[in-house]
Amino acid sequence: MVAVFLITAAAAAQEEKPDKRDDYLNQPDTISGPTISLDEVVIDTRKSKLDAEARRQFAILQRRVYKVYPYAKNTATNLTALNAGMAKMKSKKDKKKYFKIVEDYLDNQFKPQLKKLSRKDGQILVKLIYRQTGSSTYDLIREYKSGWKAFWSNNTARLFDINLKTEYKPGDVGEDYLIETILERAFQSGRLQRQDAAFAIDLTTLKAYWSDKMSASTTE
Numbered sequence: 144m145v146a147v148f149l150i151t152a153a154a155a156a157q158e159e160k161p162d163k164r165d166d167y168l169n170q171p172d173t174i175s176g177p178t179i180s181l182d183e184v185v186i187d188t189r190k191s192k193l194d195a196e197a198r199r200q201f202a203i204l205q206r207r208v209y210k211v212y213p214y215a216k217n218t219a220t221n222l223t224a225l226n227a228g229m230a231k232m233k234s235k236k237d238k239k240k241y242f243k244i245v246e247d248y249l250d251n252q253f254k255p256q257l258k259k260l261s262r263k264d265g266q267i268l269v270k271l272i273y274r275q276t277g278s279s280t281y282d283l284i285r286e287y288k289s290g291w292k293a294f295w296s297n298n299t300a301r302l303f304d305i306n307l308k309t310e311y312k313p314g315d316v317g318e319d320y321l322i323e324t325i326l327e328r329a330f331q332s333g334r335l336q337r338q339d340a341a342f343a344i345d346l347t348t349l350k351a352y353w354s355d356k357m358s359a360s361t362t363e
Contacts, residue, residue, distance in 0.1 A: 201321065207267045208325045209334065211260065215271035216338045221245075222276055222283070242287075265305050270319060273311040277341030281307035311340075313349055320353055 225245055232238040260268065269280050276283060284307070285293035297307040313319040327346055329335040 204267075204318070204321060205325050207264055208271075208322055209329065211264050211268040212271055212326065212329075212335055214257065214268055215275045216336070218272050218283075219275035219338060219341070262304065265300075266309070267322070269305060269307060269309050270311045270322065273309070274340045275338060279308045279310055313344060314352060317353070320349055323349065 225242075228241055228245070229238055232241055272280050272283070278286075281293050281297050284296055293307075300307050311319055311322075313323040323344060323346060326335065330337040
């Protein structure tokens with residue numbers, strides 16, 4: 144079920160720059176909602192204003208997160224539904240039939256939408272799928288398809304700088320921390336529908352950690 148969705152997500156991002164599917168980043172944001180105050184984002188503990196390029200890059204990341212998060216959320220929801228349905232099946236034949244029905248449904252439902260994702264959108268999606276499921280896209284494909292399929296999907300995606308084994312680590316990766324900040328504010332504002340991560344994330348602790356890390360780097 145989720146396998147087709149995940150494989151398609153990776154394939155959908157397989158284009159080199161320039162990518163016309165990123166044109167939406169240049170369009171006005173038509174969805175109303177509060178503007179994020181960049182001064183609250185822990186990037187530099189000296190509290191200096193972000194320069195124009197940094198602000199632009201943050202805004203781009205924010206738009207990407209808004210776009211791909213619903214796909215990651217749906218992946219987690221559908222994975223839960225699949226596991227619940229499979230648990231009710233007694234025979235391998237029934238499970239296989241059920242799996243095929245759900246797989247075809249998701250392929251028809253999501254494939255046209257995922258084709259609109261750019262390469263960078265796909266990279267963010269892979270991270271958010273890990274956030275919502277607790278598993279990498281590679282591992283999910285391997286579990287619901289075959290290890291061989293996962294191997295080739297990953298190697299094909301890496302040709303376009305998309306590693307399906309990428310995890311979501313807001314405590315280690317600066318971009319992931321910013322993504323988590325964007326998500327939390329979007330949840331609070333109602334811009335995105337909240338779905339808790341598959342693992343505990345303490346944003347307050349993360350903010351303190353990145354603040355200390357930036358402070359240490361400026362004193363070196």
